[in-house]
Amino acid sequence: MLSIQPLTDPAQIHAILTQPAVAARIRHDDRTPGYIAHPALTYRGAYMDGLLCGLFMSIQHSPWEVEVHAALLPHVIRHARDLGALFLASLWRDQPDLQRITAPVLSTLPSAANYCRRLGFEDEGVRRNAVRVNGALVDVVYLGLLRPIGE
Numbered sequence: 001m002l003s004i005q006p007l008t009d010p011a012q013i014h015a016i017l018t019q020p021a022v023a024a025r026i027r028h029d030d031r032t033p034g035y036i037a038h039p040a041l042t043y044r045g046a047y048m049d050g051l052l053c054g055l056f057m058s059i060q061h062s063p064w065e066v067e068v069h070a071a072l073l074p075h076v077i078r079h080a081r082d083l084g085a086l087f088l089a090s091l092w093r094d095q096p097d098l099q100r101i102t103a104p105v106l107s108t109l110p111s112a113a114n115y116c117r118r119l120g121f122e123d124e125g126v127r128r129n130a131v132r133v134n135g136a137l138v139d140v141v142y143l144g145l146l147r148p149i150g151e
Contacts, residue, residue, distance in 0.1 A: 002079055004086045007045035007055055010035045016055050021074045025109060029132035044090065046083045048076055056087045064099040066091060070115070084119045092147060099147050106131065107139035116143045 007013060014035040016022060023033040040061075046054040054072030061067060068087075072080055091098060103121055105113045117123075121143035129137040 001049060002082055002086060003047045004044050004056070004083065004090050005047060007043040007052070010037070012045070012052060013043050013055060016052070016071055016073070019073060022054075022071045025112070026069070026071060027133075028106065028138075029135065044087060046072060046076065046087070048079060054083070056084075058091060061102075063095075063097045065102060066095070066098060066100075067102045067104065069103070070112075080115060081118055084115065088119060088145070101145045103143045103145075105141045105143065106133065107141055108133055113141050113143065116145075119145070121145045 017026070017033040017035065027033050038059075041057060041059050044056045044058070045052050046056065053076040054070070057069040057071070059067040059069075068091075070080070070084065070087075072083065076083070088101065091101060101121075102124075103116045104127075105116060107113075107126070113123075122145070124142045124144040126142065127140045130140040131138055
């Protein structure tokens, strides 16, 4: 069974974000993967059969907008779409004023952008040469999802 639950243990968060397969995908020259303590940042654990298998981060930009990031372990990728849908549903449910969710994705990760698109996100723009990955400047693709009408 898949579930999304609040995750507050810094050690568990750090363990997921520094797992080599995850860290290799999310790192860039300005940020080393690991736990970040910030009042606008919350973590939700992704669980399969009661075991932590990844996490989702949300950064509250305003009462009506959050930025999201995903970090799932390789063995659960086949369930990524279902876990993502559960995470998004939890954001809409828990934040009645929320109107949009933004997902910034490194252009070096086209599979991550496609994952967002499969969850309903739409391309909104590109910040060119926004970050460095292994010394090279790369773009950040911005995808957005609006609250479904009637929710």
